[in-house]
Amino acid sequence: MMKNKLLKLNAVLLLGVALASLQAQTTLNVKPISGTQTAYTLSTIRKLTFPAAGSMAVTKTTGSTDNYTLTGVRYLQFGDVGTGIQASPFTNADVRLYPNPAVDVLNMQIFANNGECPIGIEIVSIDGKMLYQAHFTGVNKHQINVSQFRQGIYLCRINNGTEIQTIKFFKK
Numbered sequence: 575m576m577k578n579k580l581l582k583l584n585a586v587l588l589l590g591v592a593l594a595s596l597q598a599q600t601t602l603n604v605k606p607i608s609g610t611q612t613a614y615t616l617s618t619i620r621k622l623t624f625p626a627a628g629s630m631a632v633t634k635t636t637g638s639t640d641n642y643t644l645t646g647v648r649y650l651q652f653g654d655v656g657t658g659i660q661a662s663p664f665t666n667a668d669v670r671l672y673p674n675p676a677v678d679v680l681n682m683q684i685f686a687n688n689g690e691c692p693i694g695i696e697i698v699s700i701d702g703k704m705l706y707q708a709h710f711t712g713v714n715k716h717q718i719n720v721s722q723f724r725q726g727i728y729l730c731r732i733n734n735g736t737e738i739q740t741i742k743f744f745k746k
Contacts, residue, residue, distance in 0.1 A: 603651040604632070604642060612640070668739070669732055675744035678721040684714050684732070694733035700726060720745050 602619065605611040620633045630642045630650075670683045684693060697706035697718065705728070706718060720728075723745045732739045 601652065602632070603649075604640075605648045605651070606642070607646055607648045669741060671730060671741055671743050675746040676720050677746050678719065680718045680720050680730070680743060682716045682718065682730070682732075684716075684734075691734055693735075694731075696731040696733075697723075698729045698731065699723075700728065 600616055602614045602616060602622070603611055604614070614632060614634070618635050620635050623631050623633070624644075625631055628644050630644055630647070632640045632642070634640070668685050670685070672681050672683075674680075682695070692709060692711045693713075693716075695706070695708045695710075695716065695718070696704060697720075699705055705723065708716070708718075710716065725745055728743055728745060730741045730743055732741070
């Protein structure tokens with residue numbers, strides 16, 4: 575029983591770490607043990623299936639299918655395709671959440687916002703449920719009532735229109 579709870583806790587924490595660094599994935603890379611890596615643009619993939627034990631099929635929007643034996647695949651990896659366009663970094667220094675851990679109110683201060691940029695805020699529980707959503711313009715400070723949230727770890731996603739930043743906070 576205790577081992578089951580620890581396994582669930584580890585899975586939730588791993589998911590939380592993964593969600594904290596989410597980025598838009600645009601490619602699927604398949605690297606066979608022998609041979610060269612194949613990169614599929616996600617927009618060209620109709621579906622990815624595992625039709626039989628030990629096999630995988632990538633069906634493309636053109637209707638053709640590439641089949642793989644899983645024992646012959648070194649790795650599958652999702653990744654970004656670089657655009658060559660550098661955006662200004664939207665870093666933790668641009669946003670301050672306090673107090674952390676929060677009890678009743680979570681304060682947010684956005685330093686990089688010039689007051690004209692629309693900002694979107696989402697609070698997501700560690701299991702992926704959207705708990706709070708707001709959009710505003712012209713305000714660099716915002717307060718979120720978290721008194722109804724259960725004690726635990728939450729993710730705050732801030733969207734400035736060009737980038738999304740995710741900051742983890744704790745509810746006491």
